[in-house]
Every structure is written in C-alpha cells, then in structure tokens.
Amino acid sequence: MIEYLIFALFIGLLFHGIHRKVIARVQGRPGPPIWQEILHTLKFSFKETWIPKTASQTLFVAVVLVAIGIWSAALFILLSGGSILLLFGIYLLHKIVEHGLGLSSGSPYGKFGAIRSVISAASELPLFATVGLIYFFTHSLMLSDIIAYQQVHGPLLIAAFPAAIAMYLVILSKLHYSPFAIIEAKEIVSGNMTEHFGIWRAGLEVGYAIKTYVLLYAFVLIFIGQLPLLAALLLMLLILVSLSFICAVSPMLSPYDTVTVQSLVTGAIAVYIIVLGVILA
Amino acid sequence: MFNLPVTNIGGSELFVLEFGDIVNYFSVYTAALFAFALIFTALAIVSRPEKMVDIAFGGDAYYTKEIDPGLLRFQRFMAIACGLATLGAVVSGDVFNFTLFVSMVGITNIGIVAAYKNKHVLNAAFQYGIVAMLATVPLFGGAAIVLATTGTLSLWELYTAAVAVPLIAKIFLVLGVMGEGMAPFYIAKAEITRAQGAPFILMVHVSSLLVFLRVVEIVISM
Numbered sequence: 001m002i003e004y005l006i007f008a009l010f011i012g013l014l015f016h017g018i019h020r021k022v023i024a025r026v027q028g029r030p031g032p033p034i035w036q037e038i039l040h041t042l043k044f045s046f047k048e049t050w051i052p053k054t055a056s057q058t059l060f061v062a063v064v065l066v067a068i069g070i071w072s073a074a075l076f077i078l079l080s081g082g083s084i085l086l087l088f089g090i091y092l093l094h095k096i097v098e099h100g101l102g103l104s105s106g107s108p109y110g111k112f113g114a115i116r117s118v119i120s121a122a123s124e125l126p127l128f129a130t131v132g133l134i135y136f137f138t139h140s141l142m143l144s145d146i147i148a149y150q151q152v153h154g155p156l157l158i159a160a161f162p163a164a165i166a167m168y169l170v171i172l173s174k175l176h177y178s179p180f181a182i183i184e185a186k187e188i189v190s191g192n193m194t195e196h197f198g199i200w201r202a203g204l205e206v207g208y209a210i211k212t213y214v215l216l217y218a219f220v221l222i223f224i225g226q227l228p229l230l231a232a233l234l235l236m237l238l239i240l241v242s243l244s245f246i247c248a249v250s251p252m253l254s255p256y257d258t259v260t261v262q263s264l265v266t267g268a269i270a271v272y273i274i275v276l277g278v279i280l281a
Numbered sequence: 282m283f284n285l286p287v288t289n290i291g292g293s294e295l296f297v298l299e300f301g302d303i304v305n306y307f308s309v310y311t312a313a314l315f316a317f318a319l320i321f322t323a324l325a326i327v328s329r330p331e332k333m334v335d336i337a338f339g340g341d342a343y344y345t346k347e348i349d350p351g352l353l354r355f356q357r358f359m360a361i362a363c364g365l366a367t368l369g370a371v372v373s374g375d376v377f378n379f380t381l382f383v384s385m386v387g388i389t390n391i392g393i394v395a396a397y398k399n400k401h402v403l404n405a406a407f408q409y410g411i412v413a414m415l416a417t418v419p420l421f422g423g424a425a426i427v428l429a430t431t432g433t434l435s436l437w438e439l440y441t442a443a444v445a446v447p448l449i450a451k452i453f454l455v456l457g458v459m460g461e462g463m464a465p466f467y468i469a470k471a472e473i474t475r476a477q478g479a480p481f482i483l484m485v486h487v488s489s490l491l492v493f494l495r496v497v498e499i500v501i502s503m
Contacts, residue, residue, distance in 0.1 A: 054345055056331040056479045062324055073313070083292050085501070086310050089494045093317055099486050103479035106331035106345070118486075128497075135501060140289035 001076065005210070008075055008217075011233065012209030013037045015216070016176065018237070019244045023177055026248035041205040049198030054106030063100035064200050067207030070094060074214045078221060081144030087218060088131050091170070092124050094211065098183055101204075102192030113192030116183045119255045120173070125262055126166035129269035133163035134222065136273060143221060150225035157223040162272045164223045169265055171215045172243050173258075176208075179250040180258045216240060286440040287502040297374070304374045304437060310498055314371040314491050321487045322364025325357060328480035346477060353478065355396050360481035363389035367488040371495045376434045379499065380424045380457065386488045387413035387461035393485055397476040416460020423453030439503045451500040458496040462489030 017034040024031025051057050074090045077083070095117060102114025135141055137160055138149045150156055157164050173180040184191040196204055216236040220227065224235065253261065285294035291310025298305040307315065330353060332345040363386055370382035391413060395406040427450045428434050438444055476482055 054332040054334055056328050058328040059324055059331075059480045059483070062320075062328075066320065070317075083290065083310055085290060085494075085498060086292070086313055088497075089310070089314065092490045092494060095490065096321070096483065096487055100479070100483055103482060104331055106334050108334055108336055111333070131497075141501070142289050142292070145289060 001079070004079065005072055005075060008213040009206055009209050010038070012211070012213035013041060013205070015212050015237070015240050016205075016209060019175065019177070019240060019247070022241055022244035023248040026245060037205065037209070041202050041209075044198055044202035044205065047198040049200065052105055052107070052195050055195065056104045056106070059100055059104040060196075061200070063097050063104060064196065064203040064207070066100070067094070067097045067204055068210070070097070071207050071210040071214055074218075075210060078143065078214060078217055081142060081147065083141050084131060084134065084143055084146065084218070084222065085141045087143075087214075088124075088127055091127055091215075094174075095124065097207075098192055101196060102183070105195035107195045109189045109194040110192050112188040113183045113190075113194065116185075116188075116255055117192060120180065120182055120258055120262075124170075125266035126173075126269070127170045129266045129273070130163040130166045130170070130222075133160050133166075133269060133273055133276075136160075136276060146222060147226045155224050160223070162269045164219075166265055166269050167219055167222070168239075168243075169262065171219060171239070172246060173262065174211065174215065175243055175247060177247045178243075179247070179253045180262070182252065182255050182258055185252055212240075286437065286442075290502045291498050298372070302435075303378060304435070305372045306374050306436075307372055311372050311495070314494060315368060318364060318367040318371060318487065318491055321484060322361060322368065325360035325364055325480045325484050330356075330478040330480060333477050348477065352396050352398075356393055356478045356481040359389050359392035359396075360484040363393065363484050363488050367491050370492050373495075374436050376424045376427050376436065376439070376454075376499070379495070380420050380454075383420060383458055383461050383492050383496075384413075384417055386492055387416065390462070390485045390488060393478075393481050394476045397478075399476065402476045412460050416457050418457075419453040420457025420461060423450045423457055426450040426453065436499065436502070444503075446503040451503060455496055455500055458492050462492050 014034060014037070016037040017032065020036065021031045021034050051060050070090045070093050074087055077087055077090075098117040099114050102110040102112070102117060104110075131141065134146060134156065137156060138146050140146065146156070153159065172178050175181065176184070184193060188194070193201065193204060216239055217232065219239060220232050220235050227235065285306060285308060288294070288308070291308045293309060295307045295309065295312050297307070330348060332348065334343055334345050336343045366382045366385035366389060370379055370386060373379040373382060391406055391410045394402055395410070397403070424434065427439065427446055430447055430450065431439060431444050433439065433444070439446055
C-alpha cells in the first residue's frame with residue numbers, strides 16, 4: 001500500500017506539472033517543466049516554516065494532516081474495491097479541509113477563500129447525481145461490483161453517459177486554474193491556502209496530488225472498468241489533458257455562476273434519472 | 282448474532298453496539314464517518330480559536346479582533362455537544378434515534394453561532410433557526426410514516442428486502458436532514474462563517490455534511 005501511495009503521489013504531482021504545461025502551451029507560453037510541481041513540493045518541504053500568530057494553531061496544522069489522511073484513505077478504497085458512497089463522502093469531507101484551511105489562519109484572504117468554499121458547495125452535487133445514476137444501473141455502490149458489472153455489460157461510460165459528464169465536471173471543479181477554482185483565485189492572493197506555506201504547503205501539495213490521482217483513477221474505474229495500470233495511466237492522462245484545455249481557454253467564473261452551472265448539470269441528471277426510473281420503467 | 286442485511290452500499294459490518302433493543306452498527310462507511318466526527322470533536326476540545334484580522338476600510342490599517350472568553354466557552358460547549366450528536370447520528374441503528382440526533386445537531390449548530398454579537402451572523406443564525414425548526418416536520422414526519430407503514434423503526438429490519446419503505450418517507454427524511462444541516466445547500470451559511478472561532482464554526486459544516494452522508498446511506502439501503 002505504502003509503495004502505491006508514493007507512486008500515486010509522484011504521478012499526481014507529475015499530472016499537476018503536465019496540467020500547467022498544457023495550459024501554458026495552449027495560451028502560447030513556454031510554461032514550466034512538467035516536473036515543476038515535484039520540485040515545488042520538495043522546495044516547500046525544506047523552507048523555513050512557522051504558524052501565524054493569529055492562527056488557531058492546532059487546527060492550522062491538523063487540516064493539512066486531514067487532507068493527506070482522507071485522500072490516502074480514498075486511494076485505499078479504490079484499491080480495495082470499496083464503496084463509492086464512501087468516496088463521495090471523502091470528496092465532501094474535502095470541503096471541510098477547504099473551510100478549515102481558510103478559517104484557521106485568521107487572515108481575511110483565507111477567510112474569503114473559506115466563504116467562497118461554502119458558496120461552491122454545489123460542486124458536490126454532480127457527484128451525488130453520479131452516485132445515484134450508477135446505483136440505478138448496478139444496484140450496488142461497491143467498486144468491485146461496478147467493475148464486475150462492466151465486464152458483463154460493457155463500460156458505464158456509454159450506458160450512464162450523463163453521470164460521466166457530471167463526474168468530469170466534479171474533477172474539473174477541483175483542478176488548479178479551473179473556471180470553478182474560485183477558492184484560490186488570485187484576487188484573494190491564494191485564497192484559503194494564503195497563510196499555509198513551507199512544510200504546510202508541501203503537505204497540502206501531497207494531499208492534492210493524491211486527490212488528483214484518485215479522482216482520475218476513480219473516473220476510469222467507474223466508467224471504463226479495470227484496465228492494466230499503463231493503459232489506465234494513459235487514459236487518465238488523456239482525461240487530464242482534455243481538462244487542461246478547458247482550463248486554458250475558460251476564464252474563471254464568478255462565485256454565483258459556478259453554483260449555477262453545477263446546479264444546472266445536477267438538475268439535468270436528476271431529470272435523466274427520473275426519465276429512466278419512472279417513465280421508461 | 283447480527284448480520285447487516287445490506288453490505289453493497291456502505292461495506293460490511295465491523296461491529297455492533299447494543300443499547301437494549303436499539304442496536305447501533307459500525308460498517309466500513311459509518312465507522313469512517315464516526316472517525317471523522319471524532320477527530321473534529323477532539324479538535325473543538327483542544328483548539329484555541331484564531332484571532333481574526335480585519336482590514337480597516339479606506340486605509341492601510343488592520344487590527345485583530347478581541348476574543349470574549351465567555352463566548353469562547355459557550356461556543357466550545359456547543360461545538361462539543363454538536364460533535365456528540367453527530368457521533369450518535371452516524372452510527373444509529375434506529376430511524377427515530379437518527380432523527381433525534383439530527384435535530385440536536387440543528388439546535389447546537391444554531392447555538393455555536395447565535396452567541397456571536399454581529400448583526401449579519403445573528404441574522405443568518407435566525408434564518409437558519411427558522412429553516413431548522415421547519416425541517417423538524419418532514420424529519421419526524423418521515424420517521425412517523427416509516428413506523429406507520431412498516432411497524433418498525435429499526436434499520437436492521439428496514440434494510441431487509443421484505444420491508445418496503447414508502448418513497449415519501451425517504452423524501453421526508455432527506456428534506457428534514459437538509460433543513461437541519463442545510464448540506465449540501467448551505468450557501469445560506471456563508472454569513473455564518475463571519476463568526477470567530479474556526480474550530481467551532483467548522484463543526485457546523487462537519488456535522489451538516491456527516492448527517493447528510495448518513496441519510497443518503499439510510500435511504501438508499503432501505
């Protein structure tokens with residue numbers, strides 16, 4: 001498990017670097033090398049670190065550990081074929097990390113980030129719709145059952161295409177530089193992460209890298225099925241590059257527009273579920 | 282002795298905690314929620330609040346807000362009570378107990394923020410209080426419909442294929458929890474985060490999300 005965790009961390013950081021590189025190339029800039037985020041994390045690990053005097057010190061540190069802990073647990077769920085409802089739960093609990101980061105420092109910029117995080121609560125709704133639609137088809141939320149279902153009936157990407165779009169939106173919502181990334185917008189410095197620097201930022205980079213790996217891998221497992229590792233990684237990379245294109249050409253939305261877009265997608269899927277479940281049945 | 286009837290939603294049963302005929306259970310799912318609630322309850326106990334930095338409008342000045350020790354004590358008490366109610370709600374094996382714990386979460390959530398002397402926070406807490414109060418109708422109504430139609434409130438019975446729970450009862454339960462915790466539609470809570478005391482304010486969100494996650498498991502499993 002620990003070796004897979006390190007592997008996921010390395011790939012996640014590499015993906016973040018590729019993400020930045022693709023965005024830069026689309027925008028006509030050279031961009032940083034793809035291993036930049038790995039270097040960033042190493043750099044932050046050895047920088048001088050302290051806790052701001054105004055911070056709630058225990059919480060300030062604890063949220064970083066929680067971020068690493070929950071996404072490591074999410075990786076374990078994926079590997080053990082556990083419940084995607086629990087994965088949905090962890091995704092929701094990530095919201096607590098975002099709140100905690102912003103609220104704990106006492107900084108007004110962090111606070112703005114935390115409040116935007118509350119406003120962007122709608123980013124979880126598409127994932128809830130995804131879980132509902134997957135259950136409609138498979139009658140189980142265990143990942144092992146969903147994979148087995150796809151071996152018999154083919155990829156859910158075709159049967160549950162709207163759910164795939166919803167989860168794609170979920171992954172997009174949590175990516176850096178995404179049109180939905182209002183909590184770390186530059187007009188509020190770095191938003192909820194403003195005061196977390198040094199080893200704390202390195203810890204967050206670790207947690208977020210595992211998160212990116214988990215969400216992309218979950219997408220492949222839920223909608224395509226079990227693939228050999230190299231094929232899965234290639235597919236994850238393709239999904240990431242498509243997301244990077246969207247990030248490169250889309251301006252950041254205003255906080256209330258993010259809620260509108262995410263709620264509309266969820267509403268569309270809810271209608272799709274009702275049509276499938278009530279009218280056709 | 283006990284076998285959780287549904288294991289394809291929240292994973293297999295780890296162990297049960299009996300209180301007479303009320304049997305709380307820890308599946309992989311509920312145990313994970315319990316652990317998370319426990320961590321944040323512990324944080325509410327041991328953490329000191331942050332000193333909020335405010336920037337004075339129209340200049341370069343900034344200042345940190347003073348903390349009233351009395352308010353701090355009350356917020357901490359309410360946050361711990363909220364944490365305990367959340368712990369109860371996430372492992373409850375009984376619909377009525379679940380609804381009781383959820384309504385306690387709603388009351389303590391208001392308590393955490395209502396003592397803070399700020400017009401915007403108090404307005405938000407008041408509005409939230411009204412929503413939470415209204416939500417008790419569908420919340421307990423849902424439990425009542427479950428009892429009236431099935432003759433039991435035990436989740437161990439309700440999870441079996443032999444018992445059919447009406448859709449309206451499930452909808453009422455979800456509506457009730459959404460009103461008490463307002464998750465995931467807690468955009469109205471944005472004003473609440475103006476209040477000082479991050480470890481305690483965070484408990485508002487923790488409890489809301491956890492009871493919402495639990496009710497999702499309950500209604501899918503029933």
